[in-house]
Amino acid sequence: MKLIKILATVGLFFSLLSLTAKDEVCEEIIGDGFEKEKINYYFEKAVPKGVTLESNINDKQGQRVIFKQGITGSFRFKKIPIKPKLKYKLTFKAKVIGDDVIEKNPRIDTVQVVSKNILWRWAILFFDTDGKSIPRPIQATHLCLVSNQWKEYTSVFHSPPKAAYMQLIFNNYNLANGMELDNIEFGLCPDEGAINCNPDFRYGSHNYAGWKEILRGGLLLDNEKDKYLFDTAYGSVGEKFPLSSDGTYRLYARGTRNGRYSVVNIFFNDINGKYLKTITVRGTPEGKYVDFVLPSKTTSAYFRVYNHLLTEVRLTKIGDKPMFE
Amino acid sequence: MKYLLFILFFISSQLLYSQVLTSNGRAEAEVILMPNPDLRERLAARELLFWLQKITKAKLPLLALPSNDKNRKIFIGKKWAQNLFPEDLKALKGTGGYAVREKGDNIYIFGAKPAGTLFGVWKFLEKNTDIIWSRPNTEYGAVFTVTPNLTLTETNFRHKPTFWFRSWAGPGGVPDYTTNLWKARNGGAPQSTVRLPMRGSHYIHKEMGGIFAVGGGFMHGFLGKYMKTRPDFFPLIDGKRVISRHAQPCLSNPDVSKTLIYEAKKMLANAPEETIMLNCSNEDTWRSCECEKCLAPITLKDGSKLSPKSVTSEGDQLFRSTQTYMFLNKLAENLEKDYPGLPIQTLTYIYAAEPPAVKVHPSIMTLYCPYSTRNIRFPIHDATSKHPCHNWAKRFEEWKKQPSILALYEYYGLRYFNAIAETSAIDLRELAQAGGVGITSCETLQDVETSHYGFGRFSDFWDTTGMELWVISSLLWDPNQNVADLRDYYYKRTFREAAPEMKNFFAVIGKNWHDKNRKGVETCHSSSSGAFNRYIVIPGDEKVARAHLTSALKMVKHPDSKILIKRILSRFDDLAAKLGRLMIPSIPEAFIASKEFASPHWLKALVLKDFQLPRKYKRPHDPQNKTELRIMRDDKNLYFKIYAFDSKPGEITVIKKADKECFPLGERFDILLRNGTKGDTYLFSFDLNGNKYDAKEWNGQWNSNWSVKGSKTKNGWQAIVTIPIDDIKNKKGKISLEGLFSRINKHESNFKEESTYKGSTFSGYRMHPLNFK
DSSP: HHHHHHHHHHHHHHHHHHHOSSSBSTTTTTSSSSSOOOGTTTTTOOOOOTEEEESSSTTOOOOEEEEEETOOOOEBOOOOOTTTEEEEEHHHHEEEEESSSTTTOTTTTGGGGGGTTTSSEEEEEETTTOEEEOOOOOGGGGOOESSSEEEEEEEEEOOOOOOOEEEEEEEEOOTTTTEEEEEEEEEOOOOOSSSSSTTOTOOOOOOTTEEOOTTTOOOEEETTTTTTEEEEEEEEEEEOOOOOOEEEEEEEEEEOOOOOSSSEEEEEEEEEEEEEEEEOOBBBBOOOOEEEOTTTTTTEEEEEESSEEEEEEEEEEEEESOOOO | OOHHHHHHHHHHHHHHHTTEEEEEEEEEEEEEOOOOOHHHHHHHHHHHHHHHHHHHHHOOOEEESSSSSSSSSEESHHHHTTTTTTTHHHHTTTSOEEEEEEEEEEEEEEEEEHHHHHHHHHHHHHHHHHEOSSSOOTSSSSOOOOSSEEEOOOEEEEOOOOOOOEEOOOOTTTTHHHHHHHHHTTTTOOEEEEEEOOHHHHOOOOOOEEEEEEEEIIIIIIGGTTTTTOGGOOOOOOOEOOOOSSOOOOOTTTTHHHHHHHHHHHHHHOTTEEEEEEEEOOOOSSOOOTTTTTTTEOOOOOOEEEEOOOSSSOOHHHHHHHHHHHHHHHHHHHHHHSSSSOOOOEEEEGGGGSOOHHHOOOEEEEEEEEETTOOTSSGGGGGGGGTTOHHHHHHHHHHHHHHHHEEEEEEEOOOOOHHHHHHHHHHHHHHHHHHHHEEESOOOOOOEEEEBBTSTTTHHHHHHHHHHHHHHHHHHHOOOOOEEEEEEEEIIIGGGGGGHHHHHHHHHHHHHHTTSSOOOOOOOTHHHHHIIIIIIITTHHHHHHHHHHHHHHHHHHHHHHHHHHHHHHHHHHHHHHHHEEEEEEEEHHHHTTTOOOTOOGGGSEEEOOEESSSSSSSOOOOOOOOOEEEEEEOOEEOOOOOOOEEEEEBBBBBOOOOOOOOOOOEEEEEEEEEESSTSSSEEEEEOTTTTEEEEETBBTOOOOOEEEOOOOOOOOEEEEEEGGGGGOOOOSSOOEEEEEEEEEETTTTTOEEEEEEETTTTTTTOOEEEEEE
């Protein structure tokens, strides 16, 4: 396993280094149902022979990508042009071939958040107009493929201020794993009723969209039918999202305490990333909110949540002007 | 020659006789106290008689005038001494110091101030008997030898304290008379901030030599009462006025300054005459006013502008600190005419700990408080900090350069074993060199057996930190004393026959506490068991430290010393138990027992019954069905016996016995083991049909040579699991196990419930240390 870990790290490092402006960009690789004849049309670099396109079964149109067992490495789709500071949504369907899936080992849900390389991982990377990588914490530690059934995986994100391209990548360092991939869809995110991403964990128990760092013990859990809750553990951290317009905002949290120090914090930063202010609320089962005026010069914000079983956390704008003069 | 020897013998016996205070429990002396004495001198006489009677069994007479008896006379108070010892009084002037002088058959105990006399009496008792007030407890806290024939040995000494500010503060609302008396007996002079009108507690405080201030926090002491009438005094935060005492005032509002000065003058006019300070501090919060004027750039003396870099005090500590001290400077300037030299005490705390960009008025007494990110293991000038922007050493240097009065505000109320006295000594020496006036220390808990404010049993604090407080108390009189010598004195007087072993015990803690290579940032908020782990268990000194305590207990004869050592040992064991380590017994017959569910050897195994529903903080966490786990070992294997109770055993759903390894997806039990905190993780899952799955680092291809034997019972199911220890050893062949235990209770009716030992979440990896007995 140590060797796999090293390979994973080295692979990721070199694959990041290899990105240049000359890499191919293609807007049409997504949403076409993998209808092209050649697999390499979709990927940035030629893929190994074990990665193929196959027709869908059961009258379903188009094709799917098959990653056969025994194939390891980092697989990068071609970059897609995007605009900065917009909220996008990407979905795809995938099913894992192999034994390391929740259907065969329910404890795999734990593995997602402890950074083990036995699972297929995926991530979204950003690049500027020159093709240079824009640093972003890669969510590879918790964006994993976990099921041997066709399952939808979702990422919702705010494109960084200088982003010109995004890229979907998949990594596998477990020879026993294979994977099938279908139906990649990408576009602007429909209104989620919040500025932050994935405010009510609606995308399911294996979609950690909007969360950068999941603390040990943190886990998305099935709550009731089609409802999920997030055990934040002691201080899970959300991804930064842009905020620019002045006005009155509402921080709303619904959930249950799950530890002594139990707060939902939102931190505001200026354009240089310098900390400006914290607003805090404690989630309750009925939901609780605090209204506040956005600190001037705020350009971004992020959450850090301690000891909550969260069902919702939302930042919304409720007025253009400060409500208190 | 014979005559000469006789004369020498006669003279020496007369000299020796003249030192006798009691003889065979009979008084050979009297105590003289002026009529209508000062409260403190009266307590001085009372304490002298009380302790002499305890020690010698003799009751000395207390007289207003000396008798004609040819006995030794002990005069209490300044009035008796002022014509006889003017040089001493001159030397002690303005201090809480004391002198003890012998003249003829008479002894004089006095101070230039009444409190000095009181401190002098206690020191006189300490120097002429073997008493120590080791902790406040009235039953066993004072350790002494009953001495019916007491001969004086030290009757000429004088001492004045380096620091006049020697304050210890405990939380309010807890009985504290004996604890305050302990502080005074060891030279402390706690500060009391008077709420007018005066109450009985102030009388007691004064009697013990304490010092007085009036005032308080900006809001709590002065402006809070304007809540309903002047909302503009309160800060504008997030667009609205926060009408709360737990916030800083709107400092730019000119009426805030005027009102505070008015209130301060009113308080001082009505203050008791002993009042020596005005307390005026920022509130214990970062919440500062964000109004336009409060955020306007500050013009400094050189004409430059200091603009806020953030609306919050967290975001720009320099700006807020400068604003606060400019506000306080105005107060000081207004008071200096009517109250020249009156210190205005303020907390140099949270953002106000940042040295401001202005000179602080010389009347302002800044209590420098490196709270709470300073690593209290090391002196301020060497302090590592949890928080990268809190450079406590640099800040301390800058505060030393300010013309204001410098003191420290410390948090020595540590509820865990520590060796803080050496650290404190260095800080106090540095403070003395800088002309500082002393310290106050928070959270020195009362010596009571009850629990308050989430601190746990208060008396525990004295079991772990009593000696440190005693040593620091002594250092406040003279910080240049050798801490090792002070500790030796404490060991000898407190632990008597067991002094060498107790010295060894505390040396273990000191060695690890002061080791710079040892990780650990400690503050007053550190967990007691965590510190125990870091400075006793992790360094591998637990056994040896405990052996010193048990050996001390065997050696000690003095009954009070015995109680004190027993308490320390008990605290040691409590903290060891709190680490949550599970002690797995070695049972030579374990292998045989592993074949039989009913083997009596299982009775010797470790029993774990506390299986709870995870993620149920402060909510009902009992599972529907209980689980019991027993663990034992021999040299080769770990043995687990699971008894899974079920009220509806017929409904348990289990997968059929598979031919090969498969994950038991029905009712099952999971054992997660980890070899060392950063070591490999091993998962063992099994069910009653003997289906089993194992994985190393989540890799299911790995296989251990483990076995499972399961069966149904009338009220559930049971299983015995044997795991070879060699299979889970690390590469170096070592084993340091932690474990997590989970039962998945699953019925055909869609009922599914996970219960884990102590409710730990499986994904949390919060494992229980497993120790081999």
